[in-house]
Amino acid sequence: MKNKEHTRQVRDTVVKKFKAGFGYKKISQALNIPRSTVQAIILKWKEYQTTANLPRPGRPSKLSAHTRRRLIRDAAKRPMITLDELQRSTAEVGDSVHRTTISGILHKSGLYGRVARRKPFLKDIHKKCCLKFATSHLGDTPNMWKKVLWSDETKIELFGNNAKRYVWRKSNTAEHTIPTVKHGGGSIMVWACFSSAGTGKMVKIDGKMDGAKYRTILEENLMESAKDLRLGRRFVFQQDNDPKHKAKSTMEWFGMATSMATSMVLNEERPAPHFFPVRQRITFSTLHFPTALSMCSAYVILVSKYTPRNLKAPNLSKFFPYNLKRTSSPTFLLVKNTV
Numbered sequence: 001m002k003n004k005e006h007t008r009q010v011r012d013t014v015v016k017k018f019k020a021g022f023g024y025k026k027i028s029q030a031l032n033i034p035r036s037t038v039q040a041i042i043l044k045w046k047e048y049q050t051t052a053n054l055p056r057p058g059r060p061s062k063l064s065a066h067t068r069r070r071l072i073r074d075a076a077k078r079p080m081i082t083l084d085e086l087q088r089s090t091a092e093v094g095d096s097v098h099r100t101t102i103s104g105i106l107h108k109s110g111l112y113g114r115v116a117r118r119k120p121f122l123k124d125i126h127k128k129c130c131l132k133f134a135t136s137h138l139g140d141t142p143n144m145w146k147k148v149l150w151s152d153e154t155k156i157e158l159f160g161n162n163a164k165r166y167v168w169r170k171s172n173t174a175e176h177t178i179p180t181v182k183h184g185g186g187s188i189m190v191w192a193c194f195s196s197a198g199t200g201k202m203v204k205i206d207g208k209m210d211g212a213k214y215r216t217i218l219e220e221n222l223m224e225s226a227k228d229l230r231l232g233r234r235f236v237f238q239q240d241n242d243p244k245h246k247a248k249s250t251m252e253w254f255g256m257a258t259s260m261a262t263s264m265v266l267n268e269e270r271p272a273p274h275f276f277p278v279r280q281r282i283t284f285s286t287l288h289f290p291t292a293l294s295m296c297s298a299y300v301i302l303v304s305k306y307t308p309r310n311l312k313a314p315n316l317s318k319f320f321p322y323n324l325k326r327t328s329s330p331t332f333l334l335v336k337n338t339v
Contacts, residue, residue: 005053006033006037006041008051008052010031010033011041011045011051012051013031014027014031014033014038014041014042014051015041015042015045015051017030017031018042018045024038024039024042062095062097062101063090063095063097063101063105064095067090067093067095068105071086071090071102071105071106072105072106072109072111074086074089075106075111075168076111076168079167079168079169080116080166080167080168081168082166083099083102083103084099086102087099087102090102106168110170110171111168111169111170112168112169112170112171113166113167113168114166114167114168114169115166115167116166116167144236145196146195146196146197147195147231147232147234147235147236148195148196148235148236148237148238149193149194149195149200149222149225149226149229149231149235149236149237149238150193150194150195150238151191151192151193151200151222151237151238151239152191152192152193152239152240153189153190153191153205153209153242154189154190154192155187155188155189156187156188156189156190188204188205189204189205189209190202190203190204190205191203191205191214191217191221193221193222193225194229195229195231197229197230197231198229200221200225200226200228200229201221201224201225201228203217203220203221205217209244210244210247211243211244211247211248211249211250212247212249213244214244214245214247214250215247215249215250215253218250218253219253222237
């Protein structure tokens with residue numbers, strides 16, 4: 001960044017000596033000005049044929065070229081850095097600018113704030129098993145898949161741990177994803193199942209899941225879900241290869257269930273995705289609705305249109321220990337359910 005501007009007379013002298021055959025170094029020594037300044041004056045004269053100040057397009061940038069490069073470098077190295085952090089780091093070196101100034105500099109370099117895409121946290125062994133599972137079933141018919149009852153446990157966030165995270169990245173790039181797992185605090189765990197005919201039952205899991213608890217869930221919900229979905233007496237029950245799914249008590253129950261209903265269990269060495277289409281995040285903050293709604297109907301909106309067969313309005317409080325309290329005409333708040 002220039003710290004002073006030379007007079008028109010000095011600039012004309014530089015050009016005059018250049019025309020006379022003097023080099024940059026000799027002109028710099030003769031006029032006692034930096035060589036880079038001599039070069040800038042001559043390059044400007046070559047391009048515009050003048051040494052006068054050209055009309056400027058607007059207010060000069062408040063940040064130097066060095067500071068702008070540093071901002072771009074920081075955003076590229078730390079994609080999840082926020083504008084507030086960049087603003088503070090800029091202020092520490094003596095440049096106090098607004099957030100919009102920083103975002104404008106990043107946008108000019110091609111970096112934009114985008115929501116980080118979430119993807120399952122898979123290891124290479126998981127990916128190989130997924131590919132093996134897919135290739136082994138290439139020849140299966142659509143009718144076969146209609147007889148599959150899919151199941152899995154999943155986590156539903158209550159306090160916004162799954163909130164959006166923004167990253168700085170260029171357009172049309174899939175970098176800087178956030179790995180996801182199915183466990184964590186501030187949430188509830190549920191077991192659910194579905195088939196091509198629709199959704200089965202969904203059960204809230206209290207405490208830590210083990211083989212005995214998993215067997216109880218299957219005893220109370222598996223066959224009834226298969227009956228509701230009209231899968232018939234012969235169907236395939238799909239689950240992942242979680243240790244509790246292969247516990248001794250669980251496998252003993254599968255043996256009894258198979259003899260009773262001729263169902264088949266299909267285990268796979270792969271992490272199952274979030275099969276059940278439930279909205280994964282309930283924001284613990286003010287919720288806005290266009291019109292006044294009853295608490296039950298509001299819960300239905302939160303869960304999603306693919307409501308499980310056993311999750312009707314009177315039973316929703318079993319899954320969500322928070323209720324909706326109306327504070328004004330279009331506004332509701334999530335409050336602790338005391339029932």
